Amino acid sequence: MVAIYLAIGLAFWSHAAAAAPELVSFSDARFAPGTIVVSNSQKRLYLVQRGGTALRYPVAVGKRGKAWTGRTFIRGMHVRPAWSPPAVVKRDLPHLPAVIPGGAANNPMGVAAMTLAGGEFAIHGTNRPGSIGRAVSYGCIRMQNRDIADLFRRVNVRTPVVAVN
Template structure:
């Protein structure tokens, strides 16, 4: 009887431990699921909060006098000045320092912002991969991604106005045609530009 009673007590203890482990396991799984779901929703916020490349451009953004026929909300890029202007009311504009296309890759023209993305993925065009075979076919968004914290896509072209994980290149002609900004500046621009806004790139 004692052995049966002892076995019964051990059985109860084991059953209790098993139930506790299962309960903890269920809580842990639920918490993990919540964390995963929350992580997806909060990933942009977390990346923005922890990014280390939010540094000032060689010429920090500022409001300047800027006469243009383009309506407020338009973007005007000057390749020669290495500057991007966001047109404001009353002949004013935000002026940002940017990096532009290197020799043979710079361009001019008019288009519109067709899409906006936070921490965008990067898929190098086939022509770029032929020039640089070590490039990946796809790179997910994040601090190591060359497109940086934000991207504004220009029409149906391959060009973008985007952030950069190489802020030291701002003010230079180094890209394959895209317009580079510091991550801090591209966030500032992104929040003020709507899809459909005009984009004018000039010499």
């Protein structure tokens, strides 16, 4: 059993090694270092750093009428999580199973997910990398699997998350 968990962990972290977020200038005093800022209009996620910089990642955001703005924090961090479609997704896609196992090719959460407090949203990987840079989700923030693996190792539960237009 330990060998299985070790293999899963090594596969997950190998994605992180390949990631190279872009270091950019970021001087918005409203956001303290360590805060995740999601810009819906730019379709970018920023992890604010010290010294007026941030790590920038491309993301997919909520489609028209589904994108959210506001403040929350990371409630949970999960590697290869199972996924249960929320009621709104199930209503639009009734053919979906009640649960898609973690690691399954059709699991939309990708290699990792960080659930957000106060709702059914998460920042997660994706099995549809072509969706990155678009407004396509039901409110979740999708990242390339290598990028979510990188971000996952840089943040913790209770990390603040702010989504802006």
